[in-house]
Amino acid sequence: MPLYELDVSEWLEKRSSFEILIDARSPHEFSYSHIKDAINLYALNDAEHKEVGTIYKNDRALAKSLGAKYICNNLQNIIDEVYKRCRVGSAIGIYCAKGGLRSGSVAFVLSMIGYRVFRLNGGYKAYRNHVLEFLKGPLSTKFITLFGNTGCYKSKLIRALSPAIDLEVMANHLGSVFGEINGAQPSQKSFEDALFEKLITLKDEICFIEGESRRIGSLTLPKSLYEAMRSGINVEVSASLENRISCITSDYKSVDKAFFDECIRKISPFIDKEARDEAVAKFNQNDIAKVAEILLTKYYDKVYKKNENINVFINSDDFDKAIKTLNEIRDKA
Numbered sequence: 001m002p003l004y005e006l007d008v009s010e011w012l013e014k015r016s017s018f019e020i021l022i023d024a025r026s027p028h029e030f031s032y033s034h035i036k037d038a039i040n041l042y043a044l045n046d047a048e049h050k051e052v053g054t055i056y057k058n059d060r061a062l063a064k065s066l067g068a069k070y071i072c073n074n075l076q077n078i079i080d081e082v083y084k085r086c087r088v089g090s091a092i093g094i095y096c097a098k099g100g101l102r103s104g105s106v107a108f109v110l111s112m113i114g115y116r117v118f119r120l121n122g123g124y125k126a127y128r129n130h131v132l133e134f135l136k137g138p139l140s141t142k143f144i145t146l147f148g149n150t151g152c153y154k155s156k157l158i159r160a161l162s163p164a165i166d167l168e169v170m171a172n173h174l175g176s177v178f179g180e181i182n183g184a185q186p187s188q189k190s191f192e193d194a195l196f197e198k199l200i201t202l203k204d205e206i207c208f209i210e211g212e213s214r215r216i217g218s219l220t221l222p223k224s225l226y227e228a229m230r231s232g233i234n235v236e237v238s239a240s241l242e243n244r245i246s247c248i249t250s251d252y253k254s255v256d257k258a259f260f261d262e263c264i265r266k267i268s269p270f271i272d273k274e275a276r277d278e279a280v281a282k283f284n285q286n287d288i289a290k291v292a293e294i295l296l297t298k299y300y301d302k303v304y305k306k307n308e309n310i311n312v313f314i315n316s317d318d319f320d321k322a323i324k325t326l327n328e329i330r331d332k333a
Contacts, residue, residue, distance in 0.1 A: 003111040004118045008130045011093070011120045018118065019090035020082065024102045025049075025124065033189035035095065035127055036197045041078045043071045043102035064101065071105045078106055079113070088114040095120035095127070128189065131196040135222040141202045143229045144330055147211040147307045148237035150176060150300040151244030151292075153316040154210050157237065160323055161330075164208040170194050173217035175210075176300070178252055178263045180217060191219045199225075206232075206333050208326065211307065233333060235326070236310040240317050241296070248292035257283070271299045 006014060015021060023030050023038040026049040030040040044052060048070040056063035082092065092115050096103035099122045111117045120126060146154045155174075158164045171191060173179040186194070209229050214221050239247070260283055268276060275298035282290040312329060316322045 002116060003107055004116070005121050006118055007121050008126045011118060012130075014091075014118055015093050017091045018093035019086035021093040022078075022082075022095075022103075022106065023124075024094060024096040024106050029097065029124075033124075033187050033193055035124065035193065038095075039081075041081055041106070043074055043078075043096065043106055045070075045074070067101055068105070071102065075106065075109055079109070082110060082115070086115075089116065091116045091118065093118050093120070095123045097123050098125050099123035128193075131193055134196055134200070135192060135224055137224065139199060139224050139228045140204050141199055141228065142204075142206045142333065143232035144206060144208050144235060144326065144333065145211045145229045145232055146208065146235050146237050146326075147310065148239075149244070149296075149304050151247040151296055152237045152239040153243070153247055153319065153322075154237050156247070156319070157316060157322060157326065158208055158210050160319075161208040161326060163202055163205055165195075165198055165202075167210055167212050167216060167221070170198075171216040171219050173219070174251060175212050175216050177266050178255065178259075181252060181255060181259065185217050185219055188219055192222065195222065195225065206330050208330070230307070230309070233312065233329060234307055234310050235312045235314060235329070236307070237322070238313070238315050241293070243317055244296055245289055245292045248296065249288050252292070253288060267299055270303055271295075275299070 021035065021038045022041045023034050024041060024043045025034075026042050026044055026046045027040055028046045029049075030038070030042070034040070042049075044067060048067075052063050052067040052070070055066060086092070092110060094103045094107050094110075094117060099120060103119055103123060107117045107119045122129075146157060148154055155166070155168055158166050168174055168179075170186075172182050172185045174181060185191075211229065211234070212221065214226050261280075264276060264280060271279075275294055279291050279294040279298075282288075282294065314322050314325050
């Protein structure tokens with residue numbers, strides 16, 4: 001069966017037909033960032049990849065020979081996995097770091113078995129360059145952007161609306177000093193790749209998004225997206241203090257003491273000592289609602305910078321009504 005070599009644009013257009021998409025890079029490379037829906041069937045494992053790379057600096061011929069030997073050893077597992085997942089004759093996509101020996105070797109063997117193999121010229125590097133070029137340019141997606149004080153149910157509104165981009169889920173961060181509650185964030189590359197994959201499905205559409213700052217934890221929003229989400233329809237969301245407290249206690253109910261203490265330390269320069277000490281005392285008493293009230297009124301509301309270019313004001317206390325209003329705004333846009 002044929003082996004096709006495609007540039008990134010052609011390859012992306014073709015990938016919907018792939019039965020599986022193989023990332024032939026090492027597990028470490030794959031875990032750091034990879035193309036959407038890829039599975040890691042490595043040609044070289046982490047140790048082998050490191051060893052071959054080290055030798056390559058001084059002896060390319062030896063490195064290629066050793067790499068080929070390791071690839072041959074790993075091919076058995078790759079063939080078994082591919083055979084379990086799709087019948088012979090299926091279309092398979094494949095890439096490695098730069099479109100070299102790893103994906104080339106695996107692609108050749110799979111094509112000889114009878115699979116239709118589509119290899120990405122330039123590998124993941126070509127894909128990344130494509131992503132970065134896309135994110136540099138103006139976006140055709142139009143945005144309805146939700147702003148508002150902490151706890152106004154902006155994130156919950158986003159998750160109930162469509163189409164929408166949920167930046168907090170993509171960044172695995174709640175967008176505040178306490179935002180790392182769900183653990184480690186993805187790499188910047190992985191975050192940008194996910195944004196690209198989402199945005200290419202939303203060309204010329206009107207999309208809901210939350211008005212995050214340029215940075216979400218350790219990650220940075222592309223300038224094009226940051227500007228686009230502020231140049232559309234800007235909506236200011238408000239809510240009663242009671243509902244905001246309920247929202248915050250729901251989001252942060254699993255905060256442990258060590259994490260809480262570290263976050264309090266970070267905000268200490270921006271909150272009155274009396275309010276800070278009371279928040280710590282209430283946390284130690286497990287009065288999370290009171291902690292939320294203190295932090296909302298004594299910290300978050302004071303540091304919140306309101307967007308001056310608001311087009312629409314809504315209240316989220318009646319959640320269903322807020323959703324209806326936002327959908328009406330989208331339909332009229």
